Amino acid sequence: MASTASTSPNISAPIKMAAQDVNVFYGDKQAIRNVSIDVGMDEVTAFIGPSGCGKSTFLRTLNRMNDTVASARVEGRITLDGEDIYSTAMDVVQLRARVGMVFQKPNPFPKSIYENVAYGPRIHGLANSRADMDVIVEQSLRRAGLWEEVKDRLQDSGTALSGGQQQRLCIGRAIAVQPEVILMDEPCSALDPIATAKIEELIHELRGKYAIVIVTHNMQQAARVSQRTAFFHLGTLVEYGVTSDIFTNPREERTKDYITGRYG
């Protein structure tokens, strides 16, 4: 049985990732039910919904982060550029380089700012020389909007930065391996409004270079940064639409109740 919500509402951009009839179980408990959704290239897609609705679980299926959870089982088909990411032919390490992730709490490595960014490109063999690596680090930090603030102290520890800077460092770290998709799981929930605004501005700038999927509890944030919004409830995709439609004129009663603050 397919989900009732449209999988790709007026997506004009080519489809980057497509999920079909995805079910996720943690042991006996089903966390995601028949979710089908398309993620457009070069667009920002927001997943919203109450706690426990499955939005983070579903996000984590997009780069197989659930593989690390022993009891988790994923059914259905998820493709990246048409290629099944759960097929045995798929190299998971390579997949996670192509589909990067930024987490709720900034989690820089306990290493220098430079090393935080350089680590990924090094293990993926993206730099042939120290000079190459310097270029990658600078470009990544510039794209992450952090370069001007840290260029004179690249050898300082990444954990010495402020929370907002740490999160931008993590985004820079994700960018450094030249991903195609960036998944963000509540990237601003631990940040103050100014740091949040900087991340949102960064998401705006990154749009067009990457497909971005962001899970957020902050509906205003979804409204501000995304072109498309998907509303999850009790493990199902209730409604997926153009963000401005979802926030001014949602079709589903459950979406309306949630975004107008009437839920529960």
Add this chain to the structure above:
Amino acid sequence: MAEHTLKAFDDDIGELRALIAEMGGRAEAAIDDALVALSRRDNALAERVVEGDKAIDELEALIEKKVVQVIALRAPMADDLREIIAALKIVGVVERIGDYAKNIAKRVPLISHRSSHEPLSLLPAMGQIAREMVKGALDAFAARDAQKALWVMERDRAVDDFYNSIFRTMVTFMMENPKTISESAHILFIAKNLERVGDHATNVAEMVYYAATGAHPPERERGPDLFQEQEG
């Protein structure tokens, strides 16, 4: 309609609806009183209508302020957002309706006691429909009732028909009685004011329909166009 988890938001919306209902009630009463003043040639009542318009203007300012507050503090979404935006537009329209009532009242002293134009007897009936439309539109707003809004839109045709009929009668009358042209012109303006009240009530109904459904109302059949008739 389920309540908001944050009860203060419901209180805000309730307060906003109450203020708009009060403003609408005052505008309706102003139309009524202006027409009563006209039929009785009651200059004192007409004066009170003119004075009463200030209270309508003050309510408009108060509601605008309240709307801005709600948007700033509550960040309304979906049907809440559409209602709040509709509220802001509706108060501007109701303020204009109040102005039309005031304009009618101002003309009362300029129409003599002896005057017995036939259209004078039509104006109360026309005014009654216009007033019902205003009331219907505001009731529809308070109840988020799209059907009631449609009903209001359909009534506009009747007000237009009244106006067209009065217009033709007055033109004939003025040609036959040139001495009454000044007074007749005032009566014609009063009819025009009521016709505009009907149009404005229709506007409000359209906004209510959008706020309630998220869609624009279906196209309606229009009445005959006065301007085209004259050319032909």
